Each structure stands twice: as structure tokens, then as C-alpha cells.
Amino acid sequence: MAHIPDGVLSAPVLITGGVVSLGLIGLALRQLDYDRLPQAAVLSATFFVASLINVPLGPSTAHLLLNGLMGLLLGWTAVPALLVALILQAAFFGFGGVLVLGVNTMNVALPALFCAALLAPRLKGRATPRRAFWIGFLAGLLGVLLTGVMVAMSLGLSGEAYVPAAKILVAVYIPLALVEGLITATIMAFLSRVAPEFLDREGRHHAAP
Amino acid sequence: MTALLLSPQAKGWMSERDPRLRIVAAIAFALVTVSLATIAGAAAALVCATALAMTAGMQPRALGKRLLALEGFVLILLLTLPFTTPGTTVLRLGPLTASAEGLHLAALILLKANAVVLALLALVGTLEPIVLGHALARLGAPEKLAHLLLMTVRQIHLLHAELGRLRQAMRARAFVPRSDSHTWRSYGWLMGMLLVRSLDHAQRVLAAMRCRCFDGRLYLLDSTAWATKDTIAALGFTVLLLALPLLDLVQR
Numbered sequence: 298m299a300h301i302p303d304g305v306l307s308a309p310v311l312i313t314g315g316v317v318s319l320g321l322i323g324l325a326l327r328q329l330d331y332d333r334l335p336q337a338a339v340l341s342a343t344f345f346v347a348s349l350i351n352v353p354l355g356p357s358t359a360h361l362l363l364n365g366l367m368g369l370l371l372g373w374t375a376v377p378a379l380l381v382a383l384i385l386q387a388a389f390f391g392f393g394g395v396l397v398l399g400v401n402t403m404n405v406a407l408p409a410l411f412c413a414a415l416l417a418p419r420l421k422g423r424a425t426p427r428r429a430f431w432i433g434f435l436a437g438l439l440g441v442l443l444t445g446v447m448v449a450m451s452l453g454l455s456g457e458a459y460v461p462a463a464k465i466l467v468a469v470y471i472p473l474a475l476v477e478g479l480i481t482a483t484i485m486a487f488l489s490r491v492a493p494e495f496l497d498r499e500g501r502h503h504a505a506p
Numbered sequence: 507m508t509a510l511l512l513s514p515q516a517k518g519w520m521s522e523r524d525p526r527l528r529i530v531a532a533i534a535f536a537l538v539t540v541s542l543a544t545i546a547g548a549a550a551a552l553v554c555a556t557a558l559a560m561t562a563g564m565q566p567r568a569l570g571k572r573l574l575a576l577e578g579f580v581l582i583l584l585l586t587l588p589f590t591t592p593g594t595t596v597l598r599l600g601p602l603t604a605s606a607e608g609l610h611l612a613a614l615i616l617l618k619a620n621a622v623v624l625a626l627l628a629l630v631g632t633l634e635p636i637v638l639g640h641a642l643a644r645l646g647a648p649e650k651l652a653h654l655l656l657m658t659v660r661q662i663h664l665l666h667a668e669l670g671r672l673r674q675a676m677r678a679r680a681f682v683p684r685s686d687s688h689t690w691r692s693y694g695w696l697m698g699m700l701l702v703r704s705l706d707h708a709q710r711v712l713a714a715m716r717c718r719c720f721d722g723r724l725y726l727l728d729s730t731a732w733a734t735k736d737t738i739a740a741l742g743f744t745v746l747l748l749a750l751p752l753l754d755l756v757q758r
Contacts, residue, residue, distance in 0.1 A: 304618025338657030339708035353685040391572035395536035462586040483694020
């Protein structure tokens with residue numbers, strides 16, 4: 298549901314999305330050195346694979362977005378990782394479109410960066426499972442909700458007629474956000490027990506040989 | 507999807523065209539299609555895209571499944587747009603009135619969105635993902651991004667197999683996904699485990715790369731060459747792309 302198809306958005310929205318995404322990618326790639334590429338690629342692949350899981354939700358099923366979790370675990374690297382996943386999803390699964398790639402990237406990457414800036418510093422040191430659970434819950438919830446708001450804004454800014462559709466979308470995103478929050482929270486609590494070194498992003502940078 | 511994840515098979519004429527040409531063609535097709543303003547133009551674009559998909563040897567059933575993924579989003583627009591666009595009334599449903607302009611806009615979106623995705627699936631989706639990565643780099647995408655894409659594609663297969671094993675283990679313990687917190691928690695653990703194993707895996711990958719003299723730089727090795735047939739295909743496609751806006755103008 299985070300993938301807007303082509304032919305919907307207006308040119309100014311498409312261009313803004315493209316420019317913002319290009320800027321974000323440029324900044325993110327500058328900070329990513331080749332030594333960290335394998336790790337980024339493996340995590341990017343993990344998120345791609347995890348987003349294929351059908352999660353039952355009421356009468357229907359949902360796919361996870363996981364952008365909040367990516368922001369928490371990857372920081373800036375989440376931006377190219379998300380772009381790669383979106384390119385692969387568009388080209389091979391037909392999710393989204395071609396010209397909207399910029400807008401779609403912006404809509405999932407900005408919330409990921411927001412989670413990275415706001416929540417990741419709170420994981421410093423050894424986070425207790427309880428603490429990790431709540432940080433994860435917030436990251437999952439905010440990641441999806443902010444993406445929903447950005448998708449709705451992309452629509453709303455493209456034309457007056459889209460506003461009701463945008464409102465319906467936000468309503469659809471609320472249950473998705475709650476489930477994503479719960480699952481992200483479980484993942485974070487699990488990681489804090491099984492692989493606490495994984496959560497301390499700053500520490501991991503320095504530990505890398 | 508398990509075995510065929512990201513391993514498309516193009517057949518015949520399409521598979522021999524240069525991957526760079528196919529990427530540029532998909533982008534140009536999207537640009538032209540999105541700018542169309544008449545139903546006839548958008549319908550013609552959809553016909554072209556369908557023809558491309560058939561040429562590429564894609565299975566109609568597989569294509570239908572792919573296109574369905576798109577319709578969730580389009581459906582919300584289709585259901586609301588006729589009632590929210592001001593214009594001449596054509597249909598009344600209680601307090602709601604559907605306008606001709608709204609129906610027109612909704613039909614345009616349905617045609618355009620499907621045309622762009624069909625063309626993308628036919629032109630780019632039939633490339634080997636590795637070839638796609640190389641072609642993007644040759645077209646000027648940042649090298650790090652191309653490498654990230656190439657390595658991600660490689661890892662996706664391995665991790666998908668890992669996910670299959672983990673889910674089989676869950677099934678063996680009589681796990682049935684339902685819409686409850688037990689399912690969501692179990693899926694959280696499943697993804698957590700997947701992350702832990704993949705991080706282990708990343709460390710092994712880096713070590714293996716170091717063993718093979720990884721010096722912080724990767725080299726792109728591919729052997730695509732532009733052929734005369736590609737030039738002909740490019741010219742033919744350009745004519746097609748110019749014809750679409752012309753049809754649009756005539757119909758307006």
C-alpha cells in the first residue's frame with residue numbers, strides 16, 4: 298500500500314519526490330564505505346525477504362514495511378537499502394511504477410531517517426528487552442504512520458479530488474501501523490536478548506575490523 | 507514464488523536487446539504514458555504495453571497476478587474519484603453523485619498505471635537481476651548503489667531459502683498464521699531470527715571477500731555490446747512513443 302502507481306501524481310509532486318530522494322541517496326552513499334557494503338546488502342536483502350511475508354490482519358493480509366526497523370538498525374544506510382528494495386519490487390513484482398520511484402523512496406525513507414534520528418540514540422549502551430520492546434513499537438508505529446501521512450500528502454497535493462482517497466488511506470494505515478509496531482517491538486526485544494551488539498549501531502561501527 | 511523469486515525468463519526477440527536500451531525504453535514509455543490525456547491515447551499505450559509483454563514471452567496468468575498487486579491502491583482511487591471530482595452528473599447513489607469528469611479521470615488512471623507497470627515488467631522485469639545492476643551502473647547510477655543492488659540480489663536467494671527453512675520449522679510445530687497477537691509475536695521472532703542469522707552471514711561474506719583480496723573496490727564485469735539490431739529497435743520504439751502523443755492530440 299506504500300507503493301503509489303504511475304499516472305496518479307502531479308508533475309510538481311513527482312519532481313519534488315525525485316529531487317528529495319536524489320539528495321538523500323547522495324548523502325547516504327557518501328557515508329557508506331565499501332567495507333560496510335556486504336552488511337548493508339545482507340540487511341537490505343533480509344528486509345526485502347521479510348516484506349514478502351503475508352501477515353494475517355482481520356479478514357485480509359498485510360505486508361510489513363519495516364522502514365522504522367531499518368532506520369533503527371541501519372541509520373543512513375536505510376535510504377539506499379530501501380531504494381534497492383523498491384527498484385527490485387517495481388521491476389520484478391510490479392509494485393509501484395517508474396516515475397513515482399522518487400516519491401515512493403522519499404515516502405518510506407524519510408520516516409526511516411526520522412526513526413533513526415529520534416529513537417536510535419535511545420538504544421545506546423545495553424538496552425533492556427523491555428526498553429527495546431517499546432522503542433521498537435514506536436519505530437514500527439511511526440514508520441508506517443508517517444509513511445501513510447506522506448503517501449496521503451503526495452495524493453492530496455496532487456489534486457483536490459484525491460483528498461477523500463487520501464483520508465481513506467490514512468484510516469487503512471492505522472491498523473497496519475499497530476501490527477507493524479507490535480511485530481517490530483517483538484523483533485527488537487528478541488534482538489536485545491539474542492544479539493545485543495546488533496542494536497548498538499555506534500558500537501558496531503567501531504567494532505568492525 | 508519460492509523457486510522463481512527474481513529469476514525471470516525472457517524469450518525470443520526481447521531477450522536479445524541491450525539491457526540499457528530496455529531500461530531507457532521503460533522510462534521513456536512511462537514519461538510518455540503519464541503525459542497522455544485522452545482515454546484513446548491511454549488505451550493505445552496499454553495495448554502497446556500488452557504487446558511488449560507478449561513479445562517478451564510473459565505468461566498472462568503470472569502477469570495478471572502481478573497487476574493485481576497494483577489494484578489495491580488504484581481501487582481506492584477508482585471508488586472515490588467519480589464522486590469527488592466536480593462536473594456533470596451521470597449517476598446518483600443516495601447523497602453521492604458521480605461526475606463524468608471523475609469517471610474519465612478514474613479510467614485514465616486505471617489505464618495508465620497498468621500500462622506503465624506492464625511495460626516495466628516486460629522490458630526490465632524480464633532481465634536477470636544481475637544484468638539489471640550492471641546496466642544501471644553503465645547508465646550512470648552511482649557505483650556503490652549498483653554494487654549494493656548486485657549484492658542484495660545475491661543475498662535475497664540465500665535468505666529466502668533460510669526463511670523457508672525457518673517457516674518449515676514453525677509448520678512442523680503446528681503453527682498456523684491467524685489474526686492474533688500470538689501470530690504477530692511469532693512472526694516477530696521469525697524475523698528477528700532471520701536478522702540474527704543474516705548478520706552472521708554478512709560477517710562471513712566480508713571475511714570471504716577479504717580472502718579474495720577485497721581492497722574496498724569492486725569491479726563490474728559484464729560483456730554487453732550495443733548491436734545494430736538495438737539501434738533499429740530503439741528507432742522503432744521512438745516512432746511508437748511519438749505516435750502515442752500524436753494520437754492523444756488528434757483525439758482531444
